[in-house]
Amino acid sequence: DTAVSQTPKYLVTQMGNDKSIKCEQNLGHDTMYWYKQDSKKFLKIMFSYNNKELIINETVPNRFSPKSPDKAHLNLHINSLELGDSAVYFCASSRTPSGGAWETQYFGPGTRLLVL
C-alpha cells in the first residue's frame, strides 16, 4: 500500500497550458506539502496545508494554486506553464506541521514535469 501517491508520474506539456498534479496520503496525517526540486536538486518548499488550511505559502508565482479538498488530498494546479516550471514536484505529508516530537515527512514518488 502506497503511503503517499502522486499522479501523474510524468507530465510533458507545451508552454501556456494549464495542468494539475494530484496527491493523496493514506497515513492519516494532518499536514501535506508541495516541494519543487529543480535541476540543481535543491528541494524547495512551495506550500503546506494543515487539516485543509494553508499554513505555508512561499514566494511562488500565483500561477500555482494548491487545493486541499480534505486532509488526505492536496492537489496542485498550474496555469500558463512556463519553461522554468520544468522540475520534479514532490508531495509530502507529516503527522503535524513541523518537527515536534521528531515528526518526519513521507514523500510521494514525484511528478516529473517537462514544459516544452
Added chain:
Amino acid sequence: RKEVEQDPGPFNVPEGATVAFNCTYSNSASQSFFWYRQDCRKEPKLLMSVYSSGNEDGRFTAQLNRASQYISLLIRDSKLSDSATYLCVVSSLTGNQFYFGTGTSLTVIP
C-alpha cells in the same frame, strides 16, 4: 543566509571506507534534526533522526552539536548501495516547516 547548509560534494570513496558529512543550521530554536537519503530519480526517504545524545543505526552514526549548530552523519564500511544524495533536514516549531539542505552526493566506488 540559508537555513541549512551542506557541502554538496561529490564525495567519491572506495568500498569499505568511512565517510562523514556535516551540516550547519542557522536557527538556534531548531528542535528536530534528520538525515534523509535520496536515490537518483527517487523521492527523499528518512534515513535517521538525530538525537541530542547522538545515535547509531548499524553502520550509520548521527551526532548533534547544538552549541555549534551542526549535525553530522558518519558512514562506516561504505557499501556500493550507499551511493546516494544525503539531505540534512532541520525543523522548528517557530518556522512551522522542515528546512532541507541542498544535499551531499556520495558515490561508493568498487
